[in-house]
Amino acid sequence: MDKFRRKDLLGIKDLSAEEIKIILQVAETFREVSRRDVKKVPTLRGKTIINLFFEPSTRTRTSFELAAKRLSADAVNISTSTSSLAKGETILDMAKNLDAMAPHVIVVRHSSAGVPSQLAKASRASIVNAGDGSNEHPTQALLDAMTIYEHKGRIEGLKVAILGDILHSRVARSNIYLLTKLGAEVHVAGPNTLVPQDFQHLVKKGLTICPKIELAIQDADVVMVLRIQKERMNEAFFPTMREYSIHYGLTKERLKLAKSDAIVLHPGPMNRGVEIASDVADGSSSLILNQVEYGLAVRMAVLYLLTGGED
Amino acid sequence: MRLLILGGHLIDPAERQNSGKNVLIEDGKIKAWLNQDEPIPEDVEIFDATGMIVAPGFIDLHVHLREPGQEHKETIATGSAAAVAGGFTSICCMPNTNPVNDNAAITRFIIEQGNRAGLANVFPIGAITKKSEGTELAEMGEMKSAGIVAVSDDGRPVPNAGIMRRAMEYAKDFDLTVVDHCEDKSLSVGGVMHEGKWSLLLGLKGIPALAEELDAFRDVLLAELTGAKVHIAHISTKGAIEAVRLAKQKGLKVTCEVAPHHFTLTDSAVNGYNTNTKMSPPLRSEEHLEAVLEAIKDGTIDAIATDHAPHHPDEKNLEFDRAPFGIIGLETAVGLAFKQLVHTGVIDLVRMVEMFSTNPARIFNLQGRGTLRPGAIADVTIIDPDLEWTYNVENTRSKSRNTPFDGWKFQGGVVATIVGGKVVYHRE
Numbered sequence: 001m002d003k004f005r006r007k008d009l010l011g012i013k014d015l016s017a018e019e020i021k022i023i024l025q026v027a028e029t030f031r032e033v034s035r036r037d038v039k040k041v042p043t044l045r046g047k048t049i050i051n052l053f054f055e056p057s058t059r060t061r062t063s064f065e066l067a068a069k070r071l072s073a074d075a076v077n078i079s080t081s082t083s084s085l086a087k088g089e090t091i092l093d094m095a096k097n098l099d100a101m102a103p104h105v106i107v108v109r110h111s112s113a114g115v116p117s118q119l120a121k122a123s124r125a126s127i128v129n130a131g132d133g134s135n136e137h138p139t140q141a142l143l144d145a146m147t148i149y150e151h152k153g154r155i156e157g158l159k160v161a162i163l164g165d166i167l168h169s170r171v172a173r174s175n176i177y178l179l180t181k182l183g184a185e186v187h188v189a190g191p192n193t194l195v196p197q198d199f200q201h202l203v204k205k206g207l208t209i210c211p212k213i214e215l216a217i218q219d220a221d222v223v224m225v226l227r228i229q230k231e232r233m234n235e236a237f238f239p240t241m242r243e244y245s246i247h248y249g250l251t252k253e254r255l256k257l258a259k260s261d262a263i264v265l266h267p268g269p270m271n272r273g274v275e276i277a278s279d280v281a282d283g284s285s286s287l288i289l290n291q292v293e294y295g296l297a298v299r300m301a302v303l304y305l306l307t308g309g310e311d
Numbered sequence: 312m313r314l315l316i317l318g319g320h321l322i323d324p325a326e327r328q329n330s331g332k333n334v335l336i337e338d339g340k341i342k343a344w345l346n347q348d349e350p351i352p353e354d355v356e357i358f359d360a361t362g363m364i365v366a367p368g369f370i371d372l373h374v375h376l377r378e379p380g381q382e383h384k385e386t387i388a389t390g391s392a393a394a395v396a397g398g399f400t401s402i403c404c405m406p407n408t409n410p411v412n413d414n415a416a417i418t419r420f421i422i423e424q425g426n427r428a429g430l431a432n433v434f435p436i437g438a439i440t441k442k443s444e445g446t447e448l449a450e451m452g453e454m455k456s457a458g459i460v461a462v463s464d465d466g467r468p469v470p471n472a473g474i475m476r477r478a479m480e481y482a483k484d485f486d487l488t489v490v491d492h493c494e495d496k497s498l499s500v501g502g503v504m505h506e507g508k509w510s511l512l513l514g515l516k517g518i519p520a521l522a523e524e525l526d527a528f529r530d531v532l533l534a535e536l537t538g539a540k541v542h543i544a545h546i547s548t549k550g551a552i553e554a555v556r557l558a559k560q561k562g563l564k565v566t567c568e569v570a571p572h573h574f575t576l577t578d579s580a581v582n583g584y585n586t587n588t589k590m591s592p593p594l595r596s597e598e599h600l601e602a603v604l605e606a607i608k609d610g611t612i613d614a615i616a617t618d619h620a621p622h623h624p625d626e627k628n629l630e631f632d633r634a635p636f637g638i639i640g641l642e643t644a645v646g647l648a649f650k651q652l653v654h655t656g657v658i659d660l661v662r663m664v665e666m667f668s669t670n671p672a673r674i675f676n677l678q679g680r681g682t683l684r685p686g687a688i689a690d691v692t693i694i695d696p697d698l699e700w701t702y703n704v705e706n707t708r709s710k711s712r713n714t715p716f717d718g719w720k721f722q723g724g725v726v727a728t729i730v731g732g733k734v735v736y737h738r739e
Contacts, residue, residue, distance in 0.1 A: 013512070090628035112630035113514035114584030133632070135514025170514060201508035 004305045008120045008127040011136035012177040020178060024146055027294070027301035033070055034296055044073035047307050048103040053079045053130070054110040059268055059292065060130050060139075064107045067299035073104075073307075091115065095122035104307050108132075113170075126306040134168045139302060140267050141174035143295040145182065147287050148222055150294070151263050156183030161216040161258070163250060164226035164275050165194045165237075171267045172226060173202070180206030189216035190226075190248055193237040213248055220258040223285075224265040225250045225276045241274050251277045255285065263287050313337050314732060315351065316691065319360030323367055324665040325682035334365055336689040339732035343685050358734065360693055363726055366664045367683045368400025368690025370671035372461075372490075372568055373544055373616035374641065376402070376433070378424060379417070380409025385621035385710045387421065390641070391430035392708035393619070395736040397641040398667075398725035400690035401432040402619075403675060405465040406443065413438035413449040415457035422458050430735045431728075432690070434460040434675070436490060439478045443467045446474065448481060455485040460675040461542070463490035466591060466636075470496065472529060479539035488540040488566075488675055493526035493551060494518075494592065503632055505578040505593040513581060515631060518593050524550030531558040534565050542674055543567035545618050547592040549602035556611050566674045568616040571640055571647040572715070574603050580715060586627045586634035587715045590620070608657050613670040617644045621711030639709045643702055643716045645694065649723030653696075660696065668692070689732035698724040698738075 004022045012020070033041055049068040053061050061077065068075035095118075098106055105126045108116050113133030120127040131137040148155055160179050166172045166188050179186050180203045188195055189210040200209055210216040217223055228244055238244050255264065264276075264286045272278045281288060314336040321332040321344065333345040335352065351357070371394065377385040387404075394402045404421065406412035412421060418435050425433025437454035441447045443464040451462055462482055468491055469475045475491075482489050499522040504510050506517020527543055531554045534541040543555060546567045558565035572590065577597050580588045588594060595603075606612045620637025627634050648667070652658045658666070672681020679688040704717040728736035 090625055091630065092628045110630065112632040114631045117584050118630070133514050134516075167511075173511075173514060196511065198506075198508050198511050202511060 006306065008116070009138055009302055009306060010116050010120060010127065010129050012138045012141050012174045012181070013136065015181070017181045020142070020145070020181060023142055023298065023301050023305060024149065026305060027142070027146055027297040030300040030304070031294070031297040033300070034293065039070050040072060041070065042072045043304060044068070044071035044307055047073040047105070049073045049075045049105045049107065049303060050098060050103045051075060051077045052098070052106055052108045053077070055131070057109055057131070060109065063292070063295045064130060064299050067296055067303055071300055071303060073303065091118045092122050095119045099123045099125060105303055128302060128306065131170055133170065134173070135170050136174045137170040138174050139295065139298055140171050141178040142298040142302070143291055144175055144224065144265055145178055146294040146298055147265060147291050148263070151287060152221060155179060158184045158221040159219060160184050160186050160222040160224060161220040162186060162188045162224045162226065163213055163216060164190045164248065165228050165232060166190055166199060166226070167194045167196055168229070168232070169226050175224065176202055176207055187216040187220070189213040191238050194232070214254065214257055217254055217257045220262055222263055222265065223250060223255065223258055227267065227269065228271060228275045241271070245274045249275055249277060250280050252279055252283070255280055265291060312732065313342070313352070313355040314358060315355040316358045316360050316365050316693070317351070318347065319363045319365035319693065321365045321683065322661055322664045323683045324661055324669045325367070326684050329661055334683060334691070336732045339689050341683050341685050341687045341689050358727065362695065362697070364660060364694040364696060365683070366692045366694060367668040367681050367687070368728070368730065369398045369645070369667040369692045370401040370403070370677065370681060371399045371617050371619070371641065371644070372403050372542070372614055372671050372675060374402045374404050374619040375407065375621065375637070376404040377621060378408060379420065383710070384623050387424040387433060388428040389708060389710045390619070390621070391425065391428040391433060393639070393641040394431040395728040395730065396708050396725070397643070398645045398692045398694065398728055399431055399641060400692060400728055400730045401434060401677065401680060403434045403436055403460055405436055405463060406438040407465045407467070411438050411442050412436070413441050413443065415450065415453040418454045418457040418459050431730060434458070434677070436461045436463050438462065439464045439469055439489065440474065445469045445471055448478060451482055451487055452485055455487060459487070460677065461488040461490050463492070463544070465492050468492045468494055468526060472533065475530070476533050476537060479533055479537040479541065483537065483539045486676065488542050490542045490544050491526065491530050492544045493523045493530065495522045495525045498522035498525065503589060504581050505595045507578060507596045509578040509581055509596070513584070515581070520548040520550060520595065520599060523548050523592055524554065527551035527554040531555070531563065531565055534558060534563045535561065538564070540564040545570045545573065545592060545616065546612060547573045547595050547603065548599050552602050552606045552611055556606070559611065566613045567611070568614040569603055569607065569612045570616060570618040571644045572638060574600065574607060575647050575651050576715065584631045585715065586629065586631055587638055587713050589631060589634055589636055590618070590638055591636035604657050607652060613666065614674060615644060615648060615666045616671070617641055621709055622713050624712055627713045638713050638715060639707070639711050640714070641709065642707060643714065643719070645725050646700070646702060646719070646721030646723065647716070649696070650721055653723065689729060691729040692725065693727040693729070694723065695726045696723045698722070698726065700724045
């Protein structure tokens with residue numbers, strides 16, 4: 001554990017493969033806690049964790065809250081769709097105010113990219129990025145990696161397809177960083193409007209931009225489907241949900257192109273019948289619910305590592 | 312009152328002058344150039360400029376002074392103080408105040424406030440359309456009579472090509488240059504930085520180079536149709552430069568300026584989400600910066616203008632998405648020109664003076680400025696090319712602090728600024 005010495009977890013971009021592996025190893029040990037009858041260990045007793053959510057979220061917020069509680073930390077949730085920043089408070093004010101309450105960790109989600117980094121510069125507390133705009137969602141990528149490890153036994157050398165709205169997706173970015181750092185071959189595909197060619201500059205190696213989603217799915221070990229946002233229609237990224245599902249949705253037919261033992265992931269919440277067909281989402285290849293379980297373990301590991309564990 | 316600038320090296324590109332001369336000022340005008348072996352006239356105050364460059368006063372074609380309406384960001388007085396500390400004897404202020412400078416009364420108010428501050432010459436730029444809403448023409452003739460030197464709708468560029476055509480045709484009647492901030496907002500909507508590798512890496516919405524280029528090409532075509540004088544503000548992309556190059560080949564009256572940050576920084580500076588790297592047009596990629604340097608070198612870019620855009624810290628310390636566009640620039644322009652252009656060999660000192668003074672005076676037709684020929688107004692910028700200094704924003708004369716250049720070290724800087732024969736700034 002000596003090798004994880006960061007104040008914050010702002011993204012995967014800056015992590016080394018070694019650091020990623022440490023988080024995953026620690027997460028593995030915490031998985032067991034959630035399977036006990038008494039789902040609680042005293043590891044983070046006396047630590048305070050603030051969950052600061054500026055964007056609606058059920059899954060991630062609950063997951064962080066449970067992770068804190070199962071480690072016996074005190075968790076406070078601040079959920080607000082209309083941020084107090086709107087009332088004239090600056091990022092700096094907010095960081096200083098929260099800092100004055102001396103929390104150990106602030107978990108932050110915000111619709112604007114960079115807010116966790118801005119907070120981290122102004123705050124003594126550890127900042128965990130729980131999703132910032134289109135930038136990163138590191139714990140999602142970590143839990144995806146854990147899911148893949150558990151079911152494939154490795155990440156190196158696997159072909160992973162990521163399908164959909166790559167442009168606006170923080171999940172896609174964090175996954176691209178993480179999976180390529182660990183040696184996977186990542187293939188991204190979706191409507192041309194949502195998969196800009198410039199993405200090829202995102203990482204030095206391991207990323208392919210496919211002109212057709214079928215090419216990305218072909219012989220894939222892992223197929224990751226991203227949520228498509230309705231609002232993108234209004235911005236002329238694609239015409240209708242109907243057309244999207246026909247041309248870009250993950251159907252049973254398309255999934256047949258992947259390896260026979262391929263697994264299907266989705267960060268949720270799903271638009272059933274749009275980016276993913278219900279029979280795929282509920283099918284034997286789908287690990288969507290397992291992802292949620294791993295998410296808890298990963299978040300416990302992150303909180304544990306950032307607070308310095310048991311000293 | 313007589314002032315003799317003694318022992319300096321006089322650079323006046325308009326007069327093809329580039330050698331040691333003493334400059335005699337009398338009653339706010341340049342009286343004569345004297346050879347340095349001539350005896351010193353009697354009854355003169357002496358300004359010792361030994362080892363320094365004596366240049367016609369620098370003119371900034373593009374500043375935002377925020378008064379009236381946003382005096383918490385800047386006032387005409389504080390902006391003028393920053394200007395003279397940065398070596399600018401004249402500043403041309405954009406009309407995006409509150410209310411917009413779209414009528415003679417506001418124009419007169421700005422000029423009066425400039426006079427009251429008594430530092431730099433303040434030349435207002437009037438709006439092209441009423442309230443800069445892009446629909447009806449503002450009273451350019453009346454504003455011209457009151458003292459505007461150009462027209463522009465600045466950050467709210469006229470989107471309608473038909474209106475822009477009429478504006479150019481009409482502005483011609485009053486010999487007013489039409490300044491355009493080129494941005495097709497249908498392409499830039501929601502964007503906060505240059506669209507490219509870094510916008511993808513940072514998850515921020517991009518502004519494509521095309522947004523600037525499409526408007527630049529439109530303006531060049533309109534300049535050809537109307538014969539108007541068109542000046543492209545803060546040019547930042549390869550394609551927009553190509554548009555200006557094309558216009559110049561065709562002999563059109565099209566000019567352009569570049570802001571120091573666009574010849575200094577690239578979009579990689581946004582990494583870290585410092586909102587002082589957010590401006591419009593945005594910091595571009597390496598490819599565009601190289602095109603900018605090439606165009607400075609070959610003369611396609613006529614002038615350096617700061618786009619000094621003060622914003623209060625409370626506004627800048629927001630999410631990158633919500634923070635306003637713009638940085639202050641009056642005090643760092645000369646230092647950056649030395650660092651990025653002169654010391655790197657892109658241009659020499661003569662061309663630097665041309666870009667800061669000779670050409671700006673010509674572009675806005677500022678009579679008696681941009682040269683130190685005898686009879687000209689005694690606006691003088693005195694520079695020490697060896698001066699080593701550090702920009703510390705805590706000491707800025709501007710009301711705002713929004714700069715990415717705090718703590719930067721420079722070689723070459725402003726020693727004194729003389730406006731109308733009066734020393735209004737002298738470095739301690």
